[in-house]
Amino acid sequence: MKKIILILAIIWGATLLTEAQKPADNKATKETFTLLKELSSNIGKGIMIGHQDDLVYGHSWNVEGISDVKKTVGDFPALFGWELADVELGHPLSIDGVDFSIMKSKIQWVNAQGGVNEISWHCNNPLTGANAWDVTSKVVVKSVLPGGEKNELFVKMLNKLADFFLSIKDEKGNLIPVVFRPWHEHTGSWFWWGQNLCSSDEYIALWKYTVSQLQGHGVHNLLYAYSSAGGPKDANGYLERYPGDNIVDLLGFDEYQNGVNGKASFIKSVAQGMNVIIPLAKEHHKIAILAETGLETLPDPKWFTETLWPAIKDYPIAYVLFWRNAHDKPNHFYVPYPGQTSEGNFKEFEKIDRTLFLHDLQHSIK
Ligand code: BMA
Numbered sequence: 361m362k363k364i365i366l367i368l369a370i371i372w373g374a375t376l377l378t379e380a381q382k383p384a385d386n387k388a389t390k391e392t393f394t395l396l397k398e399l400s401s402n403i404g405k406g407i408m409i410g411h412q413d414d415l416v417y418g419h420s421w422n423v424e425g426i427s428d429v430k431k432t433v434g435d436f437p438a439l440f441g442w443e444l445a446d447v448e449l450g451h452p453l454s455i456d457g458v459d460f461s462i463m464k465s466k467i468q469w470v471n472a473q474g475g476v477n478e479i480s481w482h483c484n485n486p487l488t489g490a491n492a493w494d495v496t497s498k499v500v501v502k503s504v505l506p507g508g509e510k511n512e513l514f515v516k517m518l519n520k521l522a523d524f525f526l527s528i529k530d531e532k533g534n535l536i537p538v539v540f541r542p543w544h545e546h547t548g549s550w551f552w553w554g555q556n557l558c559s560s561d562e563y564i565a566l567w568k569y570t571v572s573q574l575q576g577h578g579v580h581n582l583l584y585a586y587s588s589a590g591g592p593k594d595a596n597g598y599l600e601r602y603p604g605d606n607i608v609d610l611l612g613f614d615e616y617q618n619g620v621n622g623k624a625s626f627i628k629s630v631a632q633g634m635n636v637i638i639p640l641a642k643e644h645h646k647i648a649i650l651a652e653t654g655l656e657t658l659p660d661p662k663w664f665t666e667t668l669w670p671a672i673k674d675y676p677i678a679y680v681l682f683w684r685n686a687h688d689k690p691n692h693f694y695v696p697y698p699g700q701t702s703e704g705n706f707k708e709f710e711k712i713d714r715t716l717f718l719h720d721l722q723h724s725i726k
Contacts, residue, residue: 384609385571387580391530392537395476396583396609398721399539399647399678406714407672408721410439410478410681411695412652415466416458417687419697423462428685428697429717433710436718439679440470445482445492447524448517455482455491456684460524467528471536474721477528478539478585478681480652485552486510486517492551501558501566518570522577541585541651543567545614546601548589560601567603585610587651591633598636605644610678611637612651620659623667630671638675650680654694658702664709673714 381400383392402408411429414437418428430436442463445455453459467477482492487500487510504514528536546563549556553566571584586608592598602608613633617626630650641648650672655663672680685693696702709715 383583384606385575385580385582385584386606387575388583389535389537389581391534392581392583395537395539396647399476399583399610402716402721403647403676403678406716406720407677408438408476408679408716409710410441410476410679411437412441412480412681412684413443413456413458414440415469416462417456418685419690419693419700420687422457422687423459428693428695431698432696432700432703432706433717435710436473436475438716438718438721439476439478439681440466441478441480441681441684442467443480443482443684444521444524445484447481448483448520450520456686457688464528467536467538468530471530473718475718476539476679476721477536478541478679480544481521481540481542482551483517483542486514487552495549495552495554495557497552498557500552501562505562505565505569515573518573519577522574522579525574525579525581526577528581535581537581537583539585539610540582541587541610541612542570544585544587544651545589547592547597554589563601564603567607571603571607583609585612585649585651587612587614587649588633589614591615591629591631592636593632595636595640598640605646608646610647610649610651611641611644612649612677613637614652615650616653616683617655617663617667619655622655623660626655627667627671634672634675634677638677641676648675648677650677652681652683654683656694657691658694658696658700661701662705663702664705665712669709669712669715 381397383396414427414429427436443454443456447460470477484491485494485500487497487503488494502508503510530536543553543566546553547555584607588598591613615629637648683694685695696706710717
């Protein structure tokens with residue numbers, strides 16, 4: 361009897377282990393499995409450093425130029441964030457002016473280099489026709505779900521999104537796997553899918569519907585990331601709008617430091633949030649991340665090594681993503697550019713063994 365129990369326990373343990381390595385999408389492509397494994401196996405080595413729109417523009421340059429990260433530290437980020445807002449409208453350029461065909465070629469480049477691609481989506485408001493920040497109506501989510509007046513339009517928008525995901529292919533014609541992070545910062549109320557704009561049931565239905573439409577279109581090259589606005593205070597709050605283990609692969613939150621004086625509260629919120637998501641990630645066999653972060657304009661010249669790194673270094677997270685360096689808004693940037701006050705500090709940050717940039721990933725592959 362004891363033997364049988366032992367054997368059953370081992371089998372159960374083995375099942376947990378394999379489950380831990382599976383994407384939530386049970387039809388996920390081979391390459392998506394590999395991406396998941398790469399994200400989880402890198403956790404032991406360090407934290408991948410990411411930057412939004414890194415290859416297509418930066419502080420005071422647009423399209424033609426080189427990554428601000430590469431220019432300051434001599435290496436590219438390990439993870440590259442991209443934004444799809446306006447793809448759902450059929451526009452050739454993203455909300456931030458990035459040509460989608462250029463974005464695709466950069467996604468291919470990143471993939472060929474062994475880097476990771478992550479995609480966010482500030483979806484336009486299907487009910488009002490304005491952008492994601494239009495929170496004038498509380499029935500937008502309801503209106504896009506089946507039976508709602510904008511459902512047909514929303515399906516068309518999701519089809520355009522699906523077309524994009526099905527068009528990112530590597531040189532062999534295989535679909536490139538990416539981390540997709542829709543409906544983010546939902547615990548704030550500044551997007552039409554936010555906390556006070558829909559019920560928990562509606563929000564969860566929005567996620568499920570999005571994923572089922574994409575999968576119905578044959579999209580199986582995505583790992584899905586769930587990220588709240590700010591470090592969650594407790595597990596119940598964090599899970600209140602969680603769409604489910606069969607939908608989500610990565611658990612995270614977005615947390616920014618608000619000005620130089622925001623240091624203490626940033627450190628506190630990151631710790632608080634990590635103490636919620638790390639145990640949850642373990643329990644649910646998911647990957648923890650710091651989904652978006654930064655200190656706009658970097659007024660603190662030691663921010664990377666004395667605030668950010670101490671705040672995250674002891675947590676097993678796969679990556680941290682710094683937000684974009686806008687080319688047309690001089691005060692909207694989150695990584696240094698040559699000559700900026702934090703340049704030296706960012707170089708020091710890169711030298712830390714456990715901050716993973718592109719070369720570090722390439723070394724670990726070989
Ligand atoms: C915000 C800002 C905006 C941008 C949007 C989508 O945080 O950076 O300027 O349009 O993200 O990328």
